[in-house]
Amino acid sequence: MPLPKLPTRMGTVLSIAEDAVEADPVIAPAPVETPAARQPAESRATPPATPAKQPNLAVVKPKGAKKTRLPSSRRKLFVLDTNVLLHDSNSLFKFEEHDIFLPMIVLEELDHQKKGMSEVSRNARQVSRFLDGLVGANGDLAKGMALDALGNQEALGSLYFQTSALASELPIELPMGKADNVILHVVHALQAVYAKRQVILVSKDINMRLKALSLGLDAEDYYNDHVLDDSDLLYDGVMPLPENFWTKHGKDVESWQQGGTTYYRxxxxxxxxxxxxxxxxxxxxxxxxxxxxxxxxxxAVLATLRDYSHGKNNVWGITARNREQNFALNLLMNPDCDFVSLLGQAGTGKTLLALAAGLTQTLETKRYNEIIITRATVPVGDDIGFLPGTEEEKMLPWMGALEDNLEVLHLGAGNEMSSGGGQEWSKNTTMEIIRSRIKVKSLSFMRGRTFLNKFLIIDEAQNLTPKQMKTLVTRAGPGTKIVCLGNIAQIDTPYLTEGSSGLTYVVDRFKGWPHAGHITLQRGERSRLADYASETL
Incomplete structure (x- = not known):
């Protein structure tokens, strides 16, 4: 692109419009007349050019940069349940121009939950710090506290605490010993106090919302953590082209080759x-x-793919068995793709493909120096308690999928067991080399680390919260590739749904970044029994 031509005339002074930012006016100095004797010869020979009339420019304020505060009568009053604060510590600042009310029982429950090292306890302590900062910045609890006092500019509402007893009679008598019932009484009393305002209960508890609706109270779920309202709208990374694609797009096609890849514009x-x-x-x-x-x-520019379904392009003895697996291997083997996410039901080959690609690029091409595997330790059934041993020994019971896939990769594509003693010894030595390059790490010790030239596999990523996922992805240093695996239909973490899972979060946020890719695997390749069970059970 050629550079623009240099200016031929002096710039003019900008005048300040009426709606511009207030500033001191800039006064241009009067032109100083140069005596003819001191002017150069060329200047005396050429008559001065008449300056053209310049447009009257003005500095315009950006519109829509900040929302205005609504009057109190037009604001909604949201009463937050404790589980909303424990789920998202920043939820206090996510209600834009509306007000928030915290019953006294919510503060009591926050105090009970603040001890411990779990994510819930950390959120309880963070909410307490936010509340303490808001009280210190405002002071008067009765008049409400501005939520933007700590720098959260989008929170234009006010925070109110329960400073007096609120008595009300519900249409149905509920026992007062339960915290949920106390909050329902508070919401009912607030409706009478603020008759002209809309009072809404916000809770992650479905039964709590059902009880509120049955009592004639407005109740909603906390939607701010939902990336998508419908999981069917989640980006799957694949687009089938219509039958008339070449008819409408076949004209003026440009093609060229570079590095063994054919490109089409x-x-x-x-x-x-x-x-x-x-x-x-x-x-x-x-x-x-x-x-x-x-x-x-x-x-658009399209690039052809490498066919990993052919035996000559196998990855650690593994070949793609369907179209989506071939797409996934193209992402996993691409050095320019730093972040890959693979979704799919059980048996689609997520872990096997990621592990085969990691071993090939670690032991053969030496692109990475180590494979690190981690996962969320959320049990499917009852918790078996604490496990003895070191960090890796504690994680081994959670890594059964790793052992199963290593066995498949160890046996080879044909699953042939050699009978010769020398070959068996060679295979055992190879297995020891493989295990020496694979490290199993716990999520609990990830904060503060930086991974250099590592192949990081995050298994069962659907059980991670968006905050945990951000903590993991930001560990990546130069030369590191991160692969997220999971199935959003198998979420075991409480309060997480398909729309609020950390896996859904990263798939949606990394969509369209040139160094990230995503594929949803469709076909199960484990066995006919597993495929039939996935469809019918």
Whole structure:
């Protein structure tokens, strides 16, 4: 792109408009007349040019930079349940221009939950710090405290504490010994005090919301942590092309080769819907399997893929068995792709593909010097208690999937057991080398670490919160690749849903970044029994 031409005239003074930011006016100095004797010869020979009339420019304030505070009568009053604060410590500042009310029983429950090292206890302590800072910045509890006093500019409402007893009679008599019932009484009393305002209970407890609705009280879930309202709208990383794709996009196609890859620049209406690093395919007379590398208006650059379903392109003896697995291996083996997320039901090959790609790039190509595997230690059934041993020994019971996939990779693609003693000894030596390059780490000790040239696999990522996922992904140093595996239909962490899981969070936020990719694996390849069980049970 050529550089713009240099200016030929002096700049003019900007005048301040009426709606501009208030500032001292800038006064231009009067032009100083130069005596003819002191002017250079060229200046005396050339008559001065008449300056053209310049446009009257003004400094304009950006509109919509900050919302205005609503009058109290137009604000909603949200009564927060304790579980909302324990779920998201920043929830106090997520209600924009509306007000928040905290009953006294909520403060009591926060005090009970603050001891311990769990995520819930950390959130309880953080909420207490926020409340202490707001009280110190405002002072008067009765008049309410501005929520933006700590620097949260989007929180334009006020925070109110329960400073007096609120008596009310519910349509149905409830026992007062339970905290949920006390909060319901407070909400009912607030409706009478603030008759002209909408009072809404916000709770993560479904039964609590049902009881509130049955008593004629407004109740809502806490939606701010939901990335998507419907998990069916989650980005799957694949777009099938319509049958008329070449008819509408086949004109003026440019193609070139670079580094063994063929690139196509296509133009048409569908290109605007493409996402960078998304896979597109067309299975017709002119089949196409490609990855979107660039999107610019109604044109896009597509790159052909490497066929990992062929035996000559096997990854540690593993070949792709279906289309999505081939897409996944193209992401896993791409050195320019720093973050890969793989979703899929049980048996689709998520862990096997990631482990095979990690071993190939660690032991063969030496791109990474170590494989690190971690996962959320959330039990499916009853907790078996504390486990003895070191960090790796404590994590081994959670890593059964790692051992199973290592056995598959150890036996090879054909699962042939050699009978010769020398070959068996060689295989055992290879297994020891593999295990020496794989480290199992716990999530509890990840904060503050930096991984350099590591292949990090996060298994069962659907059980992580968005905050935990951010902590893990920000551990990546130069040359590190992070692979997230999970199935959002198998969430075992309380208060996490398909829409609020950390895995859903990163898939949605990394969508379209040139150094990240995502694939949702569709077909199960474990066994016919596992496939049938997934469909019918």
């Amino acid at each position: 296509v133009k048409g209406p569908l290109c605007a819907e493409f996402i960078v690093n998304e896979f597109v395919y067309f299975e017709g007379e002119l089949p196409l399997y490609a990855q979107v590398k660039e999107v610019s208006g109604k044109s």
